[in-house]
Amino acid sequence: MRRKVYTKDQILKAAYELIAKEGFGKFTARNIAxxxxxxxxxxxxxxxxMxxxxxxxxxxxxxxxxxxxxPVRHTDDIIVDLGLNYINFARENRNLYVALYVDEYGGGQMVHDFxxxxxxxxxxxxxxxxxxxxxYIKPLHDGIWITVTGIASLMSSGIIQPSREEIIELIQRAIEMILNVKEPEKVFDNY
Structure with missing residues (x-):
């Protein structure tokens, strides 16, 4: 009798479905199996x-x-577009977003590096x-990530519901603030 063979892709698909629904807290071999x-x-x-x-x-x-x-374009500013796409992903895939970006068992440093x-x-x-x-690039990344993560988290929890234009304005203000700092490497020194 032949054994059924399970592929790496099938296992990854099941693992993805598990974390998209329940997060990394339930990420065990037993739960995937x-x-x-x-x-x-x-x-x-x-x-x-594991x-x-x-x-x-x-x-x-x-x-x-x-x-x-x-990569989806919304405006003529790549940074604003990245922020909008991050927020849209968080809104449309709340559980997966939390699993990757918020959950203590999530992607952590790997997600940050990517x-x-x-x-x-x-x-x-x-x-x-x-x-x-x-x-400038590192503080700009970190500042925009902090900004859009705050917006995404507050929107996901239903606390705020800014319009697309308001979100764009918040991201643009964060960009301007960081680019106007004379010593960008010190932007986050006090935090």
């Missing part, structure tokens, strides 16, 4: 351990976000920001 109706053995045949599965899953999700979600690398690459290609030094 239960979702698939299998034992945990196929999971450990495809992945070294951290390997989690890293592979987060990389896969971030690649999808970078290819399909974050986001920073993507931000830096895209901002440096935009003629409006191409001449910015690293001294």
């Amino acid at each position: 239960k979702k698939m109706g299998i034992s945990t053995q196929p999971i450990y045949l495809e992945f070294k351990n 951290q390997d599965l989690k890293n592979t899953l987060v990389e896969s999700i971030m690649t999808d976000l970078h290819e399909n979600v974050f 986001s920073y690398d993507y931000f830096k690459e895209n901002v440096s290609k935009d003629p409006k920001y191409a001449d910015l030094s690293e001294d």
Whole structure:
């Protein structure tokens, strides 16, 4: 009798569905196997351990976000567009957003690194920001991320419901504030 073979992609799909619904707090081999109706053995045949599965899953999700979600253009400003796309993702995929960006068991430093690398690459290609030094890019990334995460979190919890124009204005103000600082590397020194 032939055994059914479970692929890495099938396991990743089940893991994705689990965290999109329940977050990383329920991210165990047993819960993924239960979702698939299998034992945990196929999971450990495809992945070294649960951290390997989690890293592979987060990389896969971030690649999808970078290819399909974050590049959508809304305005003539790449940074504003990245902020809008981040907020839209949070609103449309609340549980997955919380799992990746908020949950203590989420992507953490890996998600931050992916986001920073993507931000830096895209901002440096935009003629409006191409001449910015690293001294400005990092605080600009962090400041915009703080701004849009605050907006996304407050919108997701129903506390605020700003219009698209208000969101754009908030992001533009954050950009201007950081770009007008004489010593950008000190923007977050007091925090």
